[in-house]
Amino acid sequence: MVREKFDQIYARAAERKGGDVALESLLSVALSPEQLQQIPDDRWLAAFSQKVFQSGMSWKVVRAKWPNFEEVFFGFDIEKMLLMPTEMWERKATDPAIIRHLGKVMTIPENARMIHQAACEYGSFANMVAQWPSEDIIGLWQYLKKNGKRLGGNTGPYTLRIMGKDTFILSGDVEAYLRNIGVIDGGRDTKKSQQATLAAFNDWQQESGRPLCQISQIIAFSCGDNRL
Structure with missing residues (x-):
C-alpha cells in the first residue's frame, strides 16, 4: 500500500x-467538546430524524417540510416521544403536513430510546458524543448503528458532522x-x-x-x- x-x-x-x-x-x-455538550437531546433526535427522512428523498423537500415535523412531533421532546403509544405514531405517520412514511416515522421512538439510554449513562446524549475520542470515531458510528434505527451507512456520520462532532x-x-x-x-x-x-x-x-x-x-x- x-x-x-x-x-x-x-x-x-x-x-x-x-x-x-x-x-x-x-x-x-x-465544535469543541464544551460546545457539543450544550446541544439538547431533542436537537439530536431532530437531526437524526431529518437525516433518516432525507435518505432516498429530496433533501430540499424534507427541509421545506421540516417545520411541520417539529410541530407534529412536539419539538422532538424525548419524554413525549417515549410516552406516545404505537397507535398515535401510526396516526401521525398519515398526517399530510409531513412526509408520510411509516417506516421512517417509527425510527423516531427507536432513536429517542437510544438517546434516553445514553443520557441515563452519561447525563445527556451530547455528553457521550462530546467525550467519544476522535481516534475511535468509527466506534461511535457502530454505536449509532447498533443502538439506533436506520443510522448505519453514512446516515449516522453525516448527522454527527452536521451537529459539529469531528468525524x-x-x-x-x-x-x-x-x-x-x-x-x-x-x-x-x-x-x-x-x-x-x-x-x-x-x-x-x-x-x-x-x-x-x-x-x-x-x-x-x-x-x-x-x-x-
Whole structure:
C-alpha cells in the first residue's frame, strides 16, 4: 500500500480549488467538546430524524417540510416521544403536513430510546458524543448503528458532522480514493476495511494536525468532481 503524505493531498486539492485560501473557505469547523455538550437531546433526535427522512428523498423537500415535523412531533421532546403509544405514531405517520412514511416515522421512538439510554449513562446524549475520542470515531458510528434505527451507512456520520462532532465521511469520492491507494480492499463496512480506514485517518491527523472532518473534505476535493 502506497499512502501519500497529507501535504501532497492538500496541494492537489488546493490546485483544483483555486488556491489555499479558496480551499480553506470550503472546509468545515468542528465544535469543541464544551460546545457539543450544550446541544439538547431533542436537537439530536431532530437531526437524526431529518437525516433518516432525507435518505432516498429530496433533501430540499424534507427541509421545506421540516417545520411541520417539529410541530407534529412536539419539538422532538424525548419524554413525549417515549410516552406516545404505537397507535398515535401510526396516526401521525398519515398526517399530510409531513412526509408520510411509516417506516421512517417509527425510527423516531427507536432513536429517542437510544438517546434516553445514553443520557441515563452519561447525563445527556451530547455528553457521550462530546467525550467519544476522535481516534475511535468509527466506534461511535457502530454505536449509532447498533443502538439506533436506520443510522448505519453514512446516515449516522453525516448527522454527527452536521451537529459539529469531528468525524470523517466515507463519501463516494473518499471511498474511491481509499480503494485506489489500497486502504480499502473489499467491503467498505467490514471490520478489516473500517480499521484500516480509521488507522489511515488517524495517521493523517497526526501528520497534519487537522480535524478529521477537514481531512476527508480535502481528500474529496483532491480527487472528486471539481465543482467550483
